[in-house]
Amino acid sequence: MMARLVRSCQITARDTLYEFDCPELAGKARPGQFVEVALGEGDSSFLRRPISVFDCDGESRFSLLVRTVGRGTQRMTGWEPGREVDVLGPLGNGFRWPERAGVCVLVGGGIGLAPLTYLARRLLAEGWKVRLLFSPRREDELLNALPQREELEIRCAENRAHLPEVLEELLANADCVFACGPEGMLETVARTTMERGIPCQLSMERHMACGIGICLGCAIAVHTPEGLTYKKVCKDGPVFRAEEVSFHEQP
Amino acid sequence: MSSLETKLGRAIFRNPVLGASGCTGHGYEMAEYTDLSRYGAVSLKTVTYHARPGNPPERVNEVPGGIISSIGLQNPGPDVFLEEIMPKALSALDRDQIVVSVAGDTVEEYVELCQRTVERYGDRIAAVELNAACPNVNHGTGYFSRDAHAARELVAAAKGAVEVPVFYKFNTNFENYLEVATAVSETGVDAIYTSNTPMGMKIDLRKKRPVLGNVVGPVCGPAIRPIGMLRIWNLYQAVSVPLVASGGARTWEDVIEYMLAGAAAVGVGSAQFPHPDIVPQIVSGLEAYVEREKLDSLSVLVGAAHR
Ligand SMILES: Cc1cc2nc3c(=O)[nH]c(=O)nc-3n(C[C@H](O)[C@H](O)[C@H](O)COP(=O)(O)OP(=O)(O)OC[C@H]3O[C@@H](n4cnc5c(N)ncnc54)[C@H](O)[C@@H]3O)c2cc1C
Numbered sequence: 001m002m003a004r005l006v007r008s009c010q011i012t013a014r015d016t017l018y019e020f021d022c023p024e025l026a027g028k029a030r031p032g033q034f035v036e037v038a039l040g041e042g043d044s045s046f047l048r049r050p051i052s053v054f055d056c057d058g059e060s061r062f063s064l065l066v067r068t069v070g071r072g073t074q075r076m077t078g079w080e081p082g083r084e085v086d087v088l089g090p091l092g093n094g095f096r097w098p099e100r101a102g103v104c105v106l107v108g109g110g111i112g113l114a115p116l117t118y119l120a121r122r123l124l125a126e127g128w129k130v131r132l133l134f135s136p137r138r139e140d141e142l143l144n145a146l147p148q149r150e151e152l153e154i155r156c157a158e159n160r161a162h163l164p165e166v167l168e169e170l171l172a173n174a175d176c177v178f179a180c181g182p183e184g185m186l187e188t189v190a191r192t193t194m195e196r197g198i199p200c201q202l203s204m205e206r207h208m209a210c211g212i213g214i215c216l217g218c219a220i221a222v223h224t225p226e227g228l229t230y231k232k233v234c235k236d237g238p239v240f241r242a243e244e245v246s247f248h249e250q251p
Numbered sequence: 252m253s254s255l256e257t258k259l260g261r262a263i264f265r266n267p268v269l270g271a272s273g274c275t276g277h278g279y280e281m282a283e284y285t286d287l288s289r290y291g292a293v294s295l296k297t298v299t300y301h302a303r304p305g306n307p308p309e310r311v312n313e314v315p316g317g318i319i320s321s322i323g324l325q326n327p328g329p330d331v332f333l334e335e336i337m338p339k340a341l342s343a344l345d346r347d348q349i350v351v352s353v354a355g356d357t358v359e360e361y362v363e364l365c366q367r368t369v370e371r372y373g374d375r376i377a378a379v380e381l382n383a384a385c386p387n388v389n390h391g392t393g394y395f396s397r398d399a400h401a402a403r404e405l406v407a408a409a410k411g412a413v414e415v416p417v418f419y420k421f422n423t424n425f426e427n428y429l430e431v432a433t434a435v436s437e438t439g440v441d442a443i444y445t446s447n448t449p450m451g452m453k454i455d456l457r458k459k460r461p462v463l464g465n466v467v468g469p470v471c472g473p474a475i476r477p478i479g480m481l482r483i484w485n486l487y488q489a490v491s492v493p494l495v496a497s498g499g500a501r502t503w504e505d506v507i508e509y510m511l512a513g514a515a516a517v518g519v520g521s522a523q524f525p526h527p528d529i530v531p532q533i534v535s536g537l538e539a540y541v542e543r544e545k546l547d548s549l550s551v552l553v554g555a556a557h558r
């Protein structure tokens with residue numbers, strides 16, 4: 001389907017926010033889901049790029065927060081408002097949370113902040129108290145992208161070594177945790193929350209070819225009652241329970 | 252007769268555009284994104300004699316004009332395939348659209364997979380496809396693609412064991428591929444399906460490590476189309492069996508080009524990843540072409556560039 005770029009806004013030297021008009025997608029997207037963005041016609045950029053839904057009004061508009069890391073994301077920075085962009089989605093399972101509001105902790109590592117924003121919006125609307133732990137502090141300019149900054153209790157960790165300390169503090173009386181970021185950070189979050197017995201969901205990343213479950217390219221090792229097995233990040237994920245994810249061992 | 256109707260030996264398909272194995276799921280996964288009735292057929296993801304977990308991540312990455320991948324033939328094995336997957340494929344595709352792709356380490360394993368499939372679903376499928384390009388524990392990857400004697404033995408055994416049409420899918424990236432195809436053509440195989448994917452590699456500059464968990468993997472997509480074209484051209488001159496091309500087909504023009512080189516049908520693989528609705532678009536393009544060119548049948552184009 002086609003989404004019309006309404007505006008783009010540079011947040012940091014390498015992160016850009018793109019806002020699209022696309023009722024078909026915005027009406028369906030849930031926090032934690034992603035879209036597959038086509039970069040344009042031709043053989044030169046063959047695959048789409050998977051990007052999380054950063055924010056969404058549930059009716060007509062959604063936005064993406066994209067870090068420029070390579071040729072495709074570089075090309076996106078040249079997109080002018082009014083452009084029709086070919087997107088596939090919303091894709092993947094998304095985050096789940098209990099009906100009864102409580103206290104939750106969101107942990108975002110760098111651009112891993114992206115899928116947590118729409119989640120924060122929904123949780124706040126349902127009466128949750130939302131704490132956000134962002135790491136590393138030197139990238140905190142990225143927090144300028146957050147629309148609901150005042151309503152969140154935000155803490156920054158200096159770096160990965162400092163993160164467990166701040167996380168411990170934020171976990172006091174927390175009911176659940178949601179995290180996205182580099183795998184090393186996610187492993188730390190998984191270990192810490194499991195030790196404390198606090199339910200935790202992680203948004204995982206893999207290189208994707210199709211995004212819809214047909215190529216088996218996005219395999220992630222997951223613990224199941226039948227043993228260690230590969231699941232698809234695009235279809236079974238990208239969100240997994242912390243205790244499911246096998247960070248090192250492969251089937 | 253519809254002008255796109257395509258005969259591959261005893262198998263008859265509604266059009267020559269086939270969803271390639273491993274790139275089309277088992278059909279049903281695509282239903283939400285495309286019109287499956289427009290596929291000539293779908294070769295289901297290869298099922299192997301023993302379940303395979305597949306290769307460690309990362310498994311795919313973009314390269315110029317395509318992708319490099321190393322899935323490692325992940326599949327749940329024949330029990331789950333026959334019990335759980337086939338019923339779903341049957342509900343998404345018509346009888347004439349289902350091609351079951353099988354692979355094993357030995358001739359016996361291939362034959363048993365064919366027999367089990369046909370016993371259960373023989374009257375509900377169009378053909379079986381012997382994937383000869385797969386890893387082989389005893390003899391190394393592509394054994395049945397590069398050993399002419401083994402290839403002939405394999406196809407003859409499968410043909411003798413089941414009534415349904417049998418396709419032989421092999422990788423042409425071996426020097427003796429014409430010899431292999433010639434040997435296989437003597438078995439009366441219904442079609443020879445080519446996967447023309449050469450092996451490649453990509454290195455991540457930041458990690459200073461190969462991108463793929465398996466280090467190496469086949470390259471597919473538009474980048475390899477000229478390679479596939481030459482292989483089909485040469486095969487058309489070497490054997491008289493119907494040929495199925497795969498390698499970088501993305502548009503109706505690509506399909507026509509492969510047909511002119513000698514392919515009777517064309518498998519569309521990785522082009523479906525970015526565009527899961529691409530096959531219906533290709534078929535519409537072919538319909539418009541046939542109309543424009545006032546052709547009674549697209550099949551008159553097969554090998555026309557040789558004449
Ligand atoms: C489910 C999911 C959600 C994501 N959400 C976001 C997001 O909200 N914001 C954001 O900035 N990025 C997100 N990413 C990462 C984003 O997809 C990649 O940064 C992007 O594809 C890079 O494209 P490129 O052409 O600029 O880079 P390339 O030059 O292609 O590669 C640069 C780096 O990007 C990564 N990458 C490249 N291709 C892919 C691919 N097909 N799938 C995954 N990673 C790839 C690799 O790590 C590579 O080293 C997400 C990835 C996934 C899997």
Ligand SMILES: Cc1cc2nc3c(=O)[nH]c(=O)nc-3n(C[C@H](O)[C@H](O)[C@H](O)COP(=O)(O)O)c2cc1C
Nearest residue numbers: 271272273297382446471472497498499519520521
């Ligand atoms: C991710 C992926 C998985 C594949 N899996 C299989 C498979 O299970 N069996 C098979 O016979 N071919 C498999 N192939 C090969 C394709 O069917 C096809 O022959 C090849 O990709 C060339 O076509 P393309 O350039 O259109 O992709 C796979 C290819 C890809 C990219």
Ligand code: FES
Nearest residue numbers: 211213216218234
């Ligand atoms: S990206 Fe193709 S199966 Fe997940």
